Amino acid sequence: MGYDYALVHLTYTIPPAALLSIVYAPLCTKLDLYRILFLITIAVLSTIPWDSYLIRTGIWSYPSNVIVGPTLFDIPLEEVFFFVIQTFNTTLLYLILNKPILHPIYLVKEKKGDKWLYVKLIGQVVGALLLKQAVTFVRNGGERTYLGLILAWALPFLLLLWSLAYQLLVQLPATSTVLPIAVPTLYLWVVDTLALKRGTWVIETGTKTGWTLWPGLEIEEAIFFLLTNCLIVFGLVAFDNAIAVLHAFPAHFRRVSDLPSPMLLIQALLLPSKAYDDDRILGIQQSVDRLKKKSRSFYLASSTFSGRLRIDLIILYSFCRVADDLIDNADSTADAQKGVQKLKTYLDHCYGADVQDEKGNVITSKDANRGSATLYAVQNFPDDAQLTLLLLPTQRLAKEPLYELLEGFKMDLTFTAQTPCGPIKTDSDLNLYGARVAGTVALLCIQLVLHYHPGASEINAKHLMSAGHDMGIALQYTNIARDLTVDASNGRCYVPPPWLKKEKLTPDSFISGLKALQQEDFFTKKVSTIRARLLDRAFSFYNSSIDAVEELPGPARAPMRVAVESYMQIARELQKPGFKVKAGRATVPGWKRIWVAWRSLWGRRAKG
Structure with missing residues (x-):
């Protein structure tokens, strides 16, 4: 022995x-x-x-x-x-x-x-x-x-x-x-x-x-x-x-x-x-590629989800990016507006709504179906966008958030050289914008979670939807705070004029200053103050809704926590002096993203 x-x-x-x-x-x-x-x-x-x-x-x-x-x-x-x-x-x-x-x-x-x-x-x-x-x-x-x-x-x-x-x-x-x-x-x-x-x-x-x-x-x-x-x-x-x-x-x-x-x-x-189904495989491949290129934080978070829920979430994000690119990459505001209308018409086909031509004539009644949606997508969208549109799981998503998302894109189209603040005049306008372009996406994510993991009561589901909506606004505030310089280079200012006036700035002076990358102390301090205010708003919405993550179905709880914390880490980085910038945007080092994700999976989150 x-x-x-x-x-x-x-x-x-x-x-x-x-x-x-x-x-x-x-x-x-x-x-x-x-x-x-x-x-x-x-x-x-x-x-x-x-x-x-x-x-x-x-x-x-x-x-x-x-x-x-x-x-x-x-x-x-x-x-x-x-x-x-x-x-x-x-x-x-x-x-x-x-x-x-x-x-x-x-x-x-x-x-x-x-x-x-x-x-x-x-x-x-x-x-x-x-x-x-x-x-x-x-x-x-x-x-x-x-x-x-x-x-x-x-x-x-x-x-x-x-x-x-x-x-x-x-x-x-x-x-x-x-x-x-x-x-x-x-x-x-x-x-x-x-x-x-x-x-x-x-x-x-x-x-x-x-x-x-x-x-x-x-x-x-x-x-x-x-x-x-x-x-x-x-x-x-x-x-x-x-x-x-x-x-x-x-x-x-x-x-x-x-x-x-x-x-x-x-x-x-x-x-x-x-x-x-090779079209389905290719569509998922294209969606994953978009995720890798457009959002490293969400790509990391998506890996913690599993099964068909993970696939649907990736396709949903890809749809948002396709829609965003159709508008941002348009040659003119008129073309961008046509892009929004095409997206609306596509959704009308999917959801069986009355479909109208450019003159307002009804061309498809409410018996519209996925077949007509497929034909419309093939005829009206670029090749690399078609499969994402066709794979969008509309049968598992309520139509209202998708249509509201398009309203958010319409708000983006009102930014011009003459009106650099676009529709953003007050705090309420900024909240509405955040709700439309990000709160809607959060709502859609929660809908998918509840579809694949049913069992929540009607009251609890509404509570989760409301909290998800607010969390989406928090993420959008973070996004705006991160992209001040990038947005300025595009002639856009998402900061409400009253905020700028308090710092003795105008939308034009704010944009021109950021474009010129002015480093004078007085301007840097003003930008820092504005960014801090945006982040305060982000954490206010975040703190009011983060506890609801723990009420999600078990299999989605930790992954959703990773999705939120990975993105909010950007906000935490922005709060630090000398944050790292890449391509005009604050960025989180790869090792820290992994660390934040791992901590989040254990149910821990950083303070902010």
Whole structure:
């Protein structure tokens, strides 16, 4: 009886497991726990017969003075625990690295003669040839027996997983697949080297090649740990491939539970790729790209949501950006106004309202449907905007906030050289603007949350809507405070004239000063005072509504907290002297965004 093998776990495998658990705990969902248990179960059940055979045939052994004693099918319990802890550690690292990834964007609808058929076939041929060689090694016996047994055990599983999930295995970023294989493998190579030198486990001579990767590490052991980590990651990718299919294609899978059954996962993996909706995949891809480019804060926050809710939120944000760009990038105010009208007409089609032509004549009655909306989008919007419009989940969204959003865009169009403050004359005007361009979006987000996580009473739902509306205004005040210089460069001033008058400024002098980037103390102080007042208003709305986040349905509570706190961190940065500016806007360093998100997931928030 001994404790050497147990000490290996206490020293080398359990500490990383504890660290990874602490890092990932606030991100962990029920689906993640299901995934972990699923993988561990398969790993243990598939490894026990093979490991037991190796021990019973004397290919490897464990001296009695290094193990506690109890065994399962001749396998020391410490070894069985190794199957569990290795799978657990590699899985957690994979989950951490894949959290920002929206896997459906890597699905591909295959067509006859395209490269994917060859990619799949090449992988299968290579795997089959290696498997054939492994069988030869085992049959011939001798010093390549152990190597052959490793390959003969691992390759059939890898071949199956490759055949089911080769698209994602090839397309996912290397940080999502290669890294969670390479890091645990290298670490376990070091651990194995130390264990072999200490005699914690022994590979018998005569069945091994004698080759080493480095002094003390048998080549068979190096290959074993590489292949086992490949098996774990391949299994995780196959699981995520199935989940991606389930979430991306509601036409094939109308309803999907939070914990889909193994049979449903298999059904999703076996769905022929030619049945994929390539327009939907492309539309989601375009939406994700917009999110990455236009809002790093919301992109980070979106990764904490999951399933179809995450997809719908990304598409909703993409719609807001498409609408915003159609107006901001228009050649003239008249063209921008036409853009707003087109968006309204599109929504009329979606919601079955009376649709009118430019002369006011009704051209479609209230029996309008998605078919007419599709035709209108294709005929009237740029190619890169069409799919976002078509994927907008109007059937899950009330129409009023969307129409109010368009009213907010109309307010933007009233800013001119002659009226640089546009419609913003008073505090109430600024509140109305914030409500229309941001409060509406917050309302729509809450609607999606309550759709996917129903159960709130009517009174509670109204309360959440009201709080979300106010939080949207808080975020808009933050946005205005951040973009004072950028807006000035566009000839716009969102600061109410009474605020400027108090600082002995006019809209024109305020804009011209910001354009010239004047650094005189008197002007800098005035701008700082105005910005501080905007931030005070932001935190006033924030403080009055933040507690409602804790009343949201459980699965959306922490993610919504991340979305809010990630953006409000911009406001906190603006309150600090010498805040960092990029492209005329205050910015939050990447490490701090991650830290704020992680703290928010634990239910903690900074003061402000």
